[in-house]
Amino acid sequence: MNVQLILIILLIFVILVFGVQCILQLGLKLDAGYVLGFSIFFDAIGYFYKQYIPINSLILLVGAPLLLVLIALFQQPAILKEMFSNEGLWLWVLFFGYCTVSFAWASMNSSGLSKELLLMTRAVIPGLYTYIVYKRHGKLSWTVVAMFGLAYAATHLLFGEYNPEYPGRLTLPGDNPIFNARISLMAAAVAIWGRNIPWLIRLATLGTALTSAFATQSRGPVASFVAANLLILAYFLYKKYKSGEFRKLKRYTAVIAGAALLAVSAAGLYADQLGQLVGSSRFTVLFSQSQLKGDDNFLGRMDLQIKAFEVFQDHPFFGSGLGGNTPPVQDEFPHNVIIEMASELGIAGLFMWGVAYLFSLWSARSHPVLMVLLLQSLGCALLSGDFGYNYEYMLIAFVSLVFVPARQREETGRSEEGALSYYRV
Structure with missing residues (x-):
């Protein structure tokens, strides 16, 4: 261990001690947005961490917020009791328990353990950290999360x-362009839907994140981003229509019509340039079925998915065991998390996973930013992902459980201010 590494560790230790003293002696309230933003966009921090410290960066992800979480638990032990009474957490525990049991009939070269450990490290633990800090301090600022996203992009x-290896696609060293696009588009979704974000930060994050995502030329994340945002937009517009809130928007009709006219005019003026830009990129396949059918990437994934479906047909109820169909080879997964789970966990595993995921989505029904993030990250896993490295939807799923149900907050003596402070900046 060199002197430089020792000094960095001492600096981190001093920062942690100072932070603990501020929290305990000054009674500071922690913003859970720092934990959530740190967890989602950790790879920006991890990139610099790897430049100086030759130790697995996931230690920092798990260890850095741990002291703050322990303080929150010691200050309010009732949080643990509330967690154990949360039905959503038990649904996910049941699912992961089944995943562990499935090792019993998985093949000897199964990569299932590494998949489950990766999900625990990148999704479950950070999600529970955010849950605990929010329950203790009742504050989650999307401005903070957006700033982490801006830093990542x-x-x-x-x-x-x-x-x-990825010609024409901007990639962080050691990363995959699909992963970079997924994370940057999560920052874009936060900038669009997050409440009380200052417009300067909102626009800067949105512009930087979209530029970052399109520079990767990753098609799956972009398609899932567009679909998830349009779906949630339609859902909330329908809710406003049913509640009669559209009447209040009549005063803005002229402004909306003018903005739409300007957008159409701009698209018409730059139609040729936009056509050339799209036509010279990998996004062309999104608009051309013939090119999609001739795309080597698409055909290769379809072949893997057919093989996985054949495994599912052979083991329909309990699957081949977690990791049994995806040996520890970089590209040997079907690139569709549902098909992968079907082949390895069967109908039983899919049912447990589906119930837990839908419960988390229902928990987030009043918070559009969480709903978009849940659908968008799952969409990425369906189009170009796997069960392991596509952990974002599960992280958001655990965070969503903090808002369900309201009676649990009452049982632990929390007031409605806790729910309202969710949008506090």
């Missing part, structure tokens, strides 16, 4: 490179 644009 800026890091990708500034330090990314065009790797020969």
Whole structure:
């Protein structure tokens, strides 16, 4: 261990001690947005961490917020009791328990354990950290999360490179362009839907994140981003229509019509340039069925999905065991998390996972930003993801459970101020 590494560790220790003293002696309230933003966009921090410290960066992800979480638990032990009474958490425990049991009939070279450990490290533990900190302090600012997202997208644009393995696609060293696009588009979704974010931060985050995502030329994340945002927009517009709130928007009709006219005019003026830009990129397949059918990437994934479906047909009820169909080879997964789970966990596993996921989605029904993030991240896992590295939807699923049901907050003596402070900046 060199002197530079020792000094960095001492600096981190001093920062933690100072933070603990401020929390305990000054009675500061922690914003759970710091834990959530740190967890979602951790790879920006991890990139710099790897430049100086030759230790697995996931230790920082799990260890850095741990002291704050322990303080919250010691200050309010009732949080643990409330967690054990949360039905959603038990649904996910049941699912992960079944995943562990499935090792009993998985093949000897199964990569299931590494998948489950990765989900625990990247999704479950950070999600529970956010849950605990929010329950203790009752504050989650989307401005903070957006700033973490802005930092991630800026890091990708500034330090990314065009790797020969991914020609023409901007990628952080050691990463995959699909992953970079997924995370940047989560920042874009937060900028669009997050409450009480200052417009300067909102626009800066949205612009930087979209630029970062399109620079990767990753088609699946972009398609899921567009679909999830349109779906949630339609859902909330329908709710406003049913509640009669559209009448209040009549005063803005002229402004909306003018903005739409300007957008259409701009699209018409730059139609040729936009056509050339799209036509020279990997996004062309999204608009051309013939090109999609001839895309090597698409055909390769379809072949893997057919093989996984054949495994599901052979083991329909309990699957081949977690990891049994995806040995520890980089590209040997079906690139569709549902098909992958069907082949490895069967109908039983899919049912447990589906119930837990829908419960989390129902928990977030009053918070559009969480709903978009849940659907968007799952969409990425359905189009180009796997059960393991596509952990974002599960992280948001655990965070969503903090808002269900309201009676649990009453049982632990929390007031309605806790729910309202969710949008506090």
